[in-house]
Amino acid sequence: MNKGLPIAPAKGKLGVLLVGLGAVSTTTIAGIMAVRKGIAKPIGSLTQMGTVRLGKRTEGRSPAISEFVPIAGLDDLVFGGWDIFEDDCYEAAVTAGVLEKQQLEQIKGELSAIKPWPAVFDRQYVKRLDGPNVKKGRSKKDLAEQVIDDIRKFKAAHGLDRLVMVWCGSTEVFMTESAAHQSVAAFEKALESSDPSIPSSMIYAYAAIKEGIPYANAAPNLSADIPALLELGQETGSPLAGKDLKTGQTLIKTIIAPGLKARLIGVEGWYSTNILGNRDGEVLDDPESFKTKEESKKSVLDYILQPNLYPDLYQDLCHVVRINYYPPRGDNKEGWDNIDLVGWLGYKMQLKINFLCRDSILAAPIVLDVALFLDLAKRAGLSGIQEWLSFYFKSPMHAPGLYPEHDLFIQLMKLKNTLRYMRGEELITHLGREYYD
């Protein structure tokens, strides 16, 4: 019988460190402040609005997730962050243009108090961006130490008990694992020699993980997803999650594709295109940053449809993903999907999806949930990759040799079963024979 995990209570204050005060992070922070004031609802957040069924369907037990597991309260969150621009969180939120000015005015005081610390930044890794608020250092090791210093000062200044860090910075250029990424020793040596295979996001990830702080990556770049930082996470007890928040078009893709596959409907082609006009769109207009995003978006269908198991249905699938930077749309992205389907006896059909979404409105509840669940994982003694948080990501981190699970509904089941497991409740298999015996 599983007795559950010993979980330390969520006492005291939780510091939420956000790298990058852009559209996603300012919408998250401002949203939490608005919810705290009772002027808005945390729609889309599982930790704030979700429930979890326990026991048999006949028992009628479905507590709120926040009552079932000890999650930090919104009033206990304190925010800090880095950005290459000097704008405080209020100014950055106005620039991002996601939330209405009138709404931001109501929380202006709290938002203006959050001023970004100078960033670790190098244009080599994000070509379409440049800003003045940047640290100088003798080496990448020195920069990592400066980040650790920022974290420690923030912790002391606010009397924080615990911390989490989420990379909400821009998508860095496409990189693959290299020798410097293979062990903690090699990585630390490479930090000292300022090896070009260590981009800025890895320096923040290293600083957090070295301090035993949970770390999540909202963007698709490698960041903590390398053997060296996984090893460090095990050593320091840091839970890790990533990569690339599952919002917008990919969210819809991972809702629709499992349904088509469940009914064994063939897919011959899936053409996805987007227009977006925010800073993220501008960065992704650079082919090297787009390549990182494209890889992240494209892997999803292969894993869900499993062409190796269903060659007649999915082997020749043509999957194309495009992102077009179109300034007039700002953060309000529009995505089109054309799906070419094949049914009974090979007869063809088409499905068209037109999603007029708001990227950061979909992303903010995820950042909140991931921060709170990672803090929970840390208090429950879980470290390394938290596969149960795959639910939130386009390219879920996974153990070597294991394929990632992309089906949103399997991911949700895994997440809720992990919560049941933490509390020593029976896992739900949906077998249900007992109702008919």
Ligand SMILES: NC(=O)c1ccc[n+]([C@@H]2O[C@H](COP(=O)([O-])OP(=O)(O)OC[C@H]3O[C@@H](n4cnc5c(N)ncnc54)[C@H](O)[C@@H]3O)[C@@H](O)[C@H]2O)c1
């Ligand atoms: N909005 C979404 O729905 C969504 C979904 C999935 C992934 N993402 C990813 O999340 C990230 C953030 O998205 P966004 O819409 O907020 O973008 P954004 O461009 O509005 O914000 C990114 C911020 O990060 C800052 N930044 C860049 N490099 C930095 C560094 N090294 N240190 C500190 N700050 C740095 C930039 O100055 C900017 O303010 C992007 O990588 C994006 O691809 C967003």
